[in-house]
Amino acid sequence: MTSAGSDRSRExxxxxxxxxxxxxxxxxxxxxRPPRFLRPPVVPSGVGAAGRHAGLxxxxxxxxxxxxxxxxxxxxxxxxxxxILSLAATIGVITVGMTFVIIGGGIDLSVGAVMxxxxxxxxxxxxxxxxxxxxxxxxxxxxxxAGLINGLLIAYGRMVPFxxxxxxxxxxxxxxxxxxxxxxxxxxxxxxxxxxxxxxxVLGLPLLVYLFAAVVVVGWLVLNRTTxxxxxxxVGGNPEAARLAGIDVRRHTLLLYTLSGLCCGIAAIIIMARxxxxxxxxxxxxxxxxxxxxxxxxxxxSGGRGTLVGSILGLLIFTVITNLFILNGLDTSDQxxxxxxxxxxxxxxxxxxxRTAAVT
Amino acid sequence: MSPPDPPPLLHMRxxxxxxxxxxxxxxxxxxxxxxxxxxxxxxxxxxKSTLIKVLSGAHRPDAGEILIDGRPVRLPTPxxxxxxxxxxxxxxxxxxxxxxxxxxxxxxxxxxxxxxxRRAETDRAARDLLTRLGHPEISPTCExxxxxxxxxxxxxxxxxxxxxxxxxxxxxxxxxxxxxxxDNLFRIIxxxxxxxxxxxxxxxxxEEIRRIGDRVTVLKDGRTAAAGLPADDTxxxxxxxxxxxxxxxxxxxxxxxxxxxxxxxLRVEGLTLPGRFADISFSVRAGEIVGLAGLVGAGRxxxxxxxxxxxxxxxxxxLLEGRPVRPGSTETAVRLGMGxxxxxxxxxxxxxxxxxxxNITLAALPRYASAGWLDxxxxxxxxxxxxxxxxxxxxxxxxxVRTLSGGNQQKVVLARWLVQGRRLLLLDEPTxxxxxxxRAELYALIRRLxxxxxxxxxVSSEVPEVLGLADRVLVIREGRLxxxxxxxxxxxxxxxxxxxxxxxx
Numbered sequence: 001m002t003s004a005g006s007d008r009s010r011e012x013x014x015x016x017x018x019x020x021x022x023x024x025x026x027x028x029x030x031x032x033r034p035p036r037f038l039r040p041p042v043v044p045s046g047v048g049a050a051g052r053h054a055g056l057x058x059x060x061x062x063x064x065x066x067x068x069x070x071x072x073x074x075x076x077x078x079x080x081x082x083x084i085l086s087l088a089a090t091i092g093v094i095t096v097g098m099t100f101v102i103i104g105g106g107i108d109l110s111v112g113a114v115m116x117x118x119x120x121x122x123x124x125x126x127x128x129x130x131x132x133x134x135x136x137x138x139x140x141x142x143x144x145x146a147g148l149i150n151g152l153l154i155a156y157g158r159m160v161p162f163x164x165x166x167x168x169x170x171x172x173x174x175x176x177x178x179x180x181x182x183x184x185x186x187x188x189x190x191x192x193x194x195x196x197x198x199x200x201x202v203l204g205l206p207l208l209v210y211l212f213a214a215v216v217v218v219g220w221l222v223l224n225r226t227t228x229x230x231x232x233x234x235v236g237g238n239p240e241a242a243r244l245a246g247i248d249v250r251r252h253t254l255l256l257y258t259l260s261g262l263c264c265g266i267a268a269i270i271i272m273a274r275x276x277x278x279x280x281x282x283x284x285x286x287x288x289x290x291x292x293x294x295x296x297x298x299x300x301x302s303g304g305r306g307t308l309v310g311s312i313l314g315l316l317i318f319t320v321i322t323n324l325f326i327l328n329g330l331d332t333s334d335q336x337x338x339x340x341x342x343x344x345x346x347x348x349x350x351x352x353x354x355r356t357a358a359v360t
Numbered sequence: 361m362s363p364p365d366p367p368p369l370l371h372m373r374x375x376x377x378x379x380x381x382x383x384x385x386x387x388x389x390x391x392x393x394x395x396x397x398x399x400x401x402x403x404x405x406x407x408k409s410t411l412i413k414v415l416s417g418a419h420r421p422d423a424g425e426i427l428i429d430g431r432p433v434r435l436p437t438p439x440x441x442x443x444x445x446x447x448x449x450x451x452x453x454x455x456x457x458x459x460x461x462x463x464x465x466x467x468x469x470x471x472x473x474x475x476x477x478r479r480a481e482t483d484r485a486a487r488d489l490l491t492r493l494g495h496p497e498i499s500p501t502c503e504x505x506x507x508x509x510x511x512x513x514x515x516x517x518x519x520x521x522x523x524x525x526x527x528x529x530x531x532x533x534x535x536x537x538x539x540x541x542x543d544n545l546f547r548i549i550x551x552x553x554x555x556x557x558x559x560x561x562x563x564x565x566x567e568e569i570r571r572i573g574d575r576v577t578v579l580k581d582g583r584t585a586a587a588g589l590p591a592d593d594t595x596x597x598x599x600x601x602x603x604x605x606x607x608x609x610x611x612x613x614x615x616x617x618x619x620x621x622x623x624x625x626l627r628v629e630g631l632t633l634p635g636r637f638a639d640i641s642f643s644v645r646a647g648e649i650v651g652l653a654g655l656v657g658a659g660r661x662x663x664x665x666x667x668x669x670x671x672x673x674x675x676x677x678x679l680l681e682g683r684p685v686r687p688g689s690t691e692t693a694v695r696l697g698m699g700x701x702x703x704x705x706x707x708x709x710x711x712x713x714x715x716x717x718x719n720i721t722l723a724a725l726p727r728y729a730s731a732g733w734l735d736x737x738x739x740x741x742x743x744x745x746x747x748x749x750x751x752x753x754x755x756x757x758x759x760x761v762r763t764l765s766g767g768n769q770q771k772v773v774l775a776r777w778l779v780q781g782r783r784l785l786l787l788d789e790p791t792x793x794x795x796x797x798x799r800a801e802l803y804a805l806i807r808r809l810x811x812x813x814x815x816x817x818x819v820s821s822e823v824p825e826v827l828g829l830a831d832r833v834l835v836i837r838e839g840r841l842x843x844x845x846x847x848x849x850x851x852x853x854x855x856x857x858x859x860x861x862x863x864x865x
Contacts, residue, residue: 226732227725234722237711244670244708245723245776246694305713 049307052298052350056313063320071327078204080323085205086198088319089212090115090270091289092312096219097147097263098290099311103223104256105236105303106161110150110168111264112286116279117176118142118268123185123278132193139272140265146172147261151254165257169287176280185278197273208270215266220308232256237304292339293318296346317342367430369394369558370415370446370527375424377410377582380765382795384410386582387424392527397549397559399569399591402579403603403856404656404821408562411579412529415560416448417441428526447520448529455512457505462486464504465519489518493548510541517548528552529560534568535657546572564655566596566860578602596861604852610799612828613807619831619846622646623681625815626784628667631676636662637839640676644784649806649816651830651847653823653855659839660819661703664786667817668700669693680784694723699777701770703788703819709773712762716752717743719761719772724780746775750805767798774805784815791825803829823855835859 067075074080094111101108121127122139130138146168153164187194197208223229234242235252243249271282296314299306318339325335370392377385385407392398402408413419415426417435425432428444435441441448455464462482463470471482486500495514498507504515513533520528530549534542549559549572563569569576573591577584578599585602626644631637637659644650652660665671667678672688679685686692693700702708711719720743721728728739743757750771752764761772770790777785787806791799806829810816820826826833827847835843835858843858 225734225736227729227734228732230718230722230725230734233714233718234711237713238707240707241709241711242722243690244668244700244702246691247722248691304711 049298049310053307053309053313055349056297056310056317060313060317060320063317063324067320067324067327070324074327075324080327082204082206082209084319084323085209085212086270086274087322088315089208090267090274090283091286091293091319092212092315093215093263093267093270094260094283094286095290095293095311095315096215096308097260098287099294099297099299099306099308100219100223100232101161101256101260102291102294102299102301103236103303103306104232104253105239106154106253106256107165107291107301108147108150108257108260109162109165109287110146110172111260111267111290112283113169113172113176114143114146114261114264115268115271115283115286116281117146117172117179118265119272119278119282120176120180120185120280121278122268122272123187124179128188128191132191135187135191135194135272136269139268140262143265143268144258144262147258147264148254150261151257154257155250155253173280180278180280182280184281187272187276187278192276194269194273195276197270208273211266211270215263216308216312223308228252228255233304235303289315289318292343296343298350314346366394367427368392369429371427371430372411372415373425373427375411375414375426376422377407377414377419378422380795384582385414385421387584388579388582389584389587390577391587392558392560393575394558395553395556396574397553397561397572397591399573399576400560400562400579401564401569401576401599401603402585403823406579406603407582408579409531410582412448412531412560412562415441415446415527415529417446442523442525445524445526446529447523447525447527448531449513449516449520449533450531455504455515457503459504460501461490461498461504461507461515462500464515465489465500465522467519469522485522486518489521490514493518493521493551494544510537510544513537513545514548517552521552525557527558527560529562531562532564532657533561534563534565542568564860566599580605596857600853600856600860604856610796610803610828612800613804615807615831615848616647616811619648622648622813622815625681626667626817627679627682628663629677629679631663631666631673631678633659633662633666633671633673635839636671637836640836640841642834642841642844644815644817646783646813646815647810648832649810649818649830651826651833652817652819652836653826653833653859654836655859656821658836658859660836661788663836664700664788664817664819665702667693668698668786670700697781697783698786699723699782699784700786701773701777701788701790703792705766705769705773705793709776710761710769713760715758716747716761716764716772717757720746720775720779723776727780742779743775746779749778750775751801765795765798766793767795767802770794770798770802771805774802778809782814784817785809786817786819788819789821790818791820791822823852823859827852827855 094115098108098111118139121142122135127135127138150165150168153159154161197211198206200207202210223232231242231247231252234245234247235249239249272278293315294306294311295301296317297307297310297312299311321338321342322335325332368391370390372388372390375385375388388407388411390411400408400411410419414421415435417438417440420436426435427433433444435444435446456467459467465486466482471478471485483500487496490496490498490500493514495511498511498514504512507515517528533545537545553559561573569591576589576591576594576599578586578589580603622645624643625646628643629641631640640663642650652663654660662671666673669685669688669690669692677684678687680696680698685696706712711722717740721739725734728735728742740757746752747755747757752768752771752775761769764772790806791802794802806816818826818830827850830847833845833847833850833855834841835855837859
């Protein structure tokens with residue numbers, strides 16, 4: 001009697017797959033080879049998250065080497081490192097939220113615009129009169145509120161995430177322009193506690209870098225160590241199965257977009273600290289950078305699979321590339337071309353890793 | 361048996377098809393003459409679908425040959441089958457909703473010049489064809505998605521004609537049709553056979569077979585049980601006998617000596633979902649396995665899904681341990697102690713890329729968490745316990761579920777509900793795609809659960825399975841509960857009769 005198990009031990013030379021003795025494979029090989037689609041999938045050994053992270057880390061290391069070689073006296077300076085990390089911090093916080101949304105099977109195009117709106121709302125004359133703490137709270141509330149609206153439209157209004165968040169992108173940008181009257185709003189001197197996030201340094205790094213690190217750590221813990229994180233994978237990977245397992249998929253979806261909005265609010269605080277302004281032009285195309293970072297990090301755009309560490313590595317790769325181009329005085333157009341090529345290469349490499357697992 | 365001079369239009373000889381763990385076809389013979397309606401009859405699992413897939417080029421047979429007009433042909437792909445003149449109309453109609461009727465008719469062999477579609481000519485050809493089929497009212501320019509199911513079926517048949525099909529395979533064509541539409545279907549079939557086309561007609565409705573069929577071939581256990589019986593005067597009795605008595609290779613666990621007298625766990629009162637089922641009432645006791653028998657499409661799965669809250673009934677109610685259950689909420693169902701092993705394991709139950717552990721604990725995550733924080737050691741221990749209890753192989757809690765066999769995947773689905781005590785388990789085709797050895801294990805497991813006091817409601821298309829496993833059997837026909845009795849008072853013959861009789865147009 002042919003069983004699936006003995007077929008497996010014959011077809012795939014991977015050891016420890018079935019634990020069956022080799023003798024059985026000999027008898028089985030007398031049978032005709034089953035057609036390809038019937039053969040059990042090859043178990044991807046070591047092409048998991050760890051392998052992908054190692055690949056990304058290697059790429060990042062190579063880029064750092066390029067920096068050290070081409071601009072030895074500029075790249076490794078503390079001011080350059082601070083500038084790389086500060087830039088990464090803004091998009092990075094957004095990327096954390098984006099990773100949750102994409103693993104949960106969605107997409108959030110509104111992140112850059114929502115961040116701009118939050119920065120503008122937090123720097124109006126009225127808000128600034130309440131002091132820096134209220135400005136921060138305001139930014140977070142505006143971001144979370146916008147995310148909540150996204151979530152309501154998608155989860156309960158049954159809108160396609162792409163469309164709902166595209167509408168939010170346009171509308172939030174417009175609202176930011178209206179509130180600020182298209183002017184850049186400076187943070188007043190009495191509120192420069194906000195700016196302190198950027199100017200105060202601990203161990204040589206500005207506070208906002210620690211804020212970014214904290215968001216990443218909390219995000220990682222939530223994604224990997226809580227029921228919320230586990231359900232995010234379930235909702236993104238197989239919403240029907242999640243629903244039949246008793247998970248409230250709609251409520252979870254709502255929470256995912258709200259979380260993304262919250263991250264945009266925090267990012268708004270960081271960009272206010274870095275630029276001492278609130279402006280409707282902040283965060284232009286950040287959504288594309290964040291999505292690219294998530295994809296380079298190995299998260300499936302269709303949901304259900306991905307890692308936060310990958311996203312952060314993907315983001316750092318992007319940021320270092322930008323930095324290298326600036327240091328070497330190269331054209332920003334070339335920089336965009338390079339980024340596009342990197343996205344394609346990263347996805348192609350991951351496709352090869354996944355294909356073995358995806359055959360059924 | 362066939363007259364010696366003209367060879368049959370289609371002759372399938374000694375067809376064998378082996379799947380891992382299952383021999384789906386074991387030397388089937390089928391002879392179809394020009395211009396006849398040849399009915400294929402057989403229980404679920406007898407091999408009808410596999411045979412059709414071999415004929416339509418979807419499966420390659422492991423042995424045997426196919427002859428058309430006495431000449432052997434090979435059908436390695438659906439395209440090859442179409443070129444050989446074999447067209448198949450599946451139960452699920454395969455029209456592209458967004459394209460027009462005419463575009464659907466010529467999909468894949470468009471009327472074109474230099475890559476540009478000749479729309480006027482396409483529309484004219486489509487109109488001619490539809491008129492020939494007696495449906496001039498279907499506009500060639502109408503979007504296919506806007507047609508009624510009956511109209512879509514006409515278009516599917518017309519599409520077969522555009523390919524100059526000589527053999528037309530129809531799998532349960534009347535399932536989607538209202539009664540008066542069946543008459544029209546039959547009229548078209550007669551016109552086509554008059555033109556020399558042979559029709560292979562699959563249906564469980566005996567009355568239809570008698571009305572439209574010329575000859576009947578009965579399949580059982582992947583073999584031809586009887587070939588070329590006259591469709592109009594072979595007694596029902598004889599047909600059902602030929603279908604029954606399948607070699608059931610699996611072993612059922614013994615039933616408890618006395619019937620379950622535990623408290624009533626599930627009570628369903630007058631449950632109705634228009635178009636699916638109506639006025640369904642029954643109850644299931646603790647420790648009892650109740651089986652729903654019926655044809656695919658009779659409403660069995662929908663009943664299960666409505667009890668579980670995946671669908672919302674238009675009237676009637678569901679009570680669990682005497683308390684009404686809020687309709688239309690799967691969260692409530694799970695919270696109150698129900699568990700569902702759905703029909704489509706892969707698309708409805710499993711997270712294929714996730715580990716065995718993550719799949720097992722999915723519905724009970726709060727049990728392994730405090731304030732949302734997962735205790736992964738406890739989670740893993742619970743998974744290991746289930747892996748050992750259900751003998752899930754390989755016994756690796758970190759393995760992605762995708763790499764497990766069908767039987768082990770089903771065990772993972774069951775384990776999901778066993779990690780937390782369940783009062784009621786709803787099992788929809790629990791052994792579909794599971795090989796023979798693993799079936800016996802699943803049966804034993806389901807019985808053990810019942811012995812522990814779980815109420816089990818089981819749906820299966822395989823009558824022997826329902827009879828062998830359940831304590832009590834409910835027969836569902838066309839959305840109505842037509843009979844219920846203890847399983848020991850029923851036999852396969854009687855149940856098949858109940859399922860199939862009087863269900864025709």
